[in-house]
Amino acid sequence: MRLTVIGTGYLGLTHAVCMADLGHDVMGLDVDADKVARAGNGEVPFFEPSLEPLLRKNLDAGRLRFTTRFREVADFGDVHFLCVGTPQAAGGEADLCHLHAAADALAPRLRRPCLVIGKSTVPVGTARRLAARIRARAPAGDGADVAWNPEFLREGFAVEDSFSPDRLVFGVASQRSAEVLQQVYAKLLDDGVPALVMDLETAELVKVSANAFLATKISFINAMAEICEQVGADVVHLTDALARDNRIGKRFLAPGLGFGGGCLPKDLRAFRSTARQLGVESVVNLLGEVDAINLGRRSRVTELARDVVGGALAGRRLAVLGLAFKPGSDDVRDSPSLHVCRELVREGALVSVHDPVAMRNAARIQPDVRYASSVSEAAANADAVLHLTEWADYRVIDPTMLATVVAQRNMIDARCTLDESAWRAAGWSFRILGRREQRPGNPAPTSPAAPRELLRRM
Numbered sequence: 001m002r003l004t005v006i007g008t009g010y011l012g013l014t015h016a017v018c019m020a021d022l023g024h025d026v027m028g029l030d031v032d033a034d035k036v037a038r039a040g041n042g043e044v045p046f047f048e049p050s051l052e053p054l055l056r057k058n059l060d061a062g063r064l065r066f067t068t069r070f071r072e073v074a075d076f077g078d079v080h081f082l083c084v085g086t087p088q089a090a091g092g093e094a095d096l097c098h099l100h101a102a103a104d105a106l107a108p109r110l111r112r113p114c115l116v117i118g119k120s121t122v123p124v125g126t127a128r129r130l131a132a133r134i135r136a137r138a139p140a141g142d143g144a145d146v147a148w149n150p151e152f153l154r155e156g157f158a159v160e161d162s163f164s165p166d167r168l169v170f171g172v173a174s175q176r177s178a179e180v181l182q183q184v185y186a187k188l189l190d191d192g193v194p195a196l197v198m199d200l201e202t203a204e205l206v207k208v209s210a211n212a213f214l215a216t217k218i219s220f221i222n223a224m225a226e227i228c229e230q231v232g233a234d235v236v237h238l239t240d241a242l243a244r245d246n247r248i249g250k251r252f253l254a255p256g257l258g259f260g261g262g263c264l265p266k267d268l269r270a271f272r273s274t275a276r277q278l279g280v281e282s283v284v285n286l287l288g289e290v291d292a293i294n295l296g297r298r299s300r301v302t303e304l305a306r307d308v309v310g311g312a313l314a315g316r317r318l319a320v321l322g323l324a325f326k327p328g329s330d331d332v333r334d335s336p337s338l339h340v341c342r343e344l345v346r347e348g349a350l351v352s353v354h355d356p357v358a359m360r361n362a363a364r365i366q367p368d369v370r371y372a373s374s375v376s377e378a379a380a381n382a383d384a385v386l387h388l389t390e391w392a393d394y395r396v397i398d399p400t401m402l403a404t405v406v407a408q409r410n411m412i413d414a415r416c417t418l419d420e421s422a423w424r425a426a427g428w429s430f431r432i433l434g435r436r437e438q439r440p441g442n443p444a445p446t447s448p449a450a451p452r453e454l455l456r457r458m
């Protein structure tokens, strides 16, 4: 099939490449000429393991090309995927200006029957309004149909998730659209991926409610962390015990600094804004608390840093490990770590940072910190080290080696993934969110993976 993908950012470029790899003839379009030129040269402008070789393979096979011209995509494709950004507007709602601009540029050029498939995350009701907007402008009129096929891929696993999604969601307004979607994804359907066909509104809601649920799960465990701190319990052990309950599961149940990135926070706020417009106060209140709990964890890290250095942060040297909003990505949009960095800098701390891949993106929006080329360089003479993004590289840091470069051995593990016993053994004070400071006489907490060790110490 001849497909086009409009908007070749994280989602769109991945989708274009994966559709080409499934055997379709694909044309990607972006208004950013630089992105188009780089993609056409086989270059992925963001960190996504395994995408670049696949891009090159499909360029070489002649199944993939890129353009900035809407006329070309309209002439080329029978199916047009909309993958443009839907950022957060000033009031928290989704800003649909890119979606409208793309639809308005495409529609007047649609001369033959086609299917426009939205993949961007949008407020419920958008697809139906967009369909009317496109039909009103398209020479093909009712022949230009609209469907919604929300995307659930995770940055860092984008290719894997595109080829093996848990499910495909087809939001349609006609049988014809459902059939076209089945043709587009025929290979995945043959591989056993379930396709759930539903109306447009339900499909839009599947995406935003999935993100709201995942955000709620993270904020739930972080609310429990606050309780743990109050009563002297240990959130790491609590989480481990909850996660082993099959009804609960361990995914998205990590206590710590909470969620960030280009999707969960803005999608949560946009959904809340929709609920407010609909007058559904229970959802407005629920999602407001989820957001507030999440942002509260960021301030809690700053409080902990003050606590650890024994007072004001002004003039204190702090090392921050990790800037990306999560490991496996160079995305720093609404990064919890960068948020903490800003708070630390505002309080006068001298902040030195390290990240394996996200430093270039971070430097564009956070110039007031020192970017170090290694963990040791970041930690040199530090009064405390803050572990804020849980890269696998940081789990293998040698605490004894790092102890030789810092001014004071203070570790704040805001992601609860470091080997606490190893850090303590090397003489570090070790703090996490969700556990009071250990006082003499209390059993030292251990990793949940070592219950025998805990029993031995008790």
Ligand SMILES: NC(=O)c1ccc[n+]([C@@H]2O[C@H](COP(=O)([O-])OP(=O)(O)OC[C@H]3O[C@@H](n4cnc5c(N)ncnc54)[C@H](O)[C@@H]3O)[C@@H](O)[C@H]2O)c1
Pocket (backbone or CB within 6 Å): 006, 007, 008, 009, 010, 011, 012, 029, 030, 031, 032, 035, 083, 084, 085, 086, 098, 099, 101, 102, 119, 120, 121, 122, 151, 152, 153, 154, 155, 262, 263
């Ligand atoms: N990033 C993810 O992991 C992910 C996952 C699922 C869903 N989504 C959703 O997908 C959408 C895109 O997200 P993203 O992360 O890829 O954003 P992005 O900012 O990386 O990419 C958006 C792209 O759209 C382009 N664009 C803007 N206006 C355009 C126009 N009028 N015509 C053509 N191109 C235009 C931009 O230049 C940019 O390259 C959002 O709605 C997001 O919520 C993203």
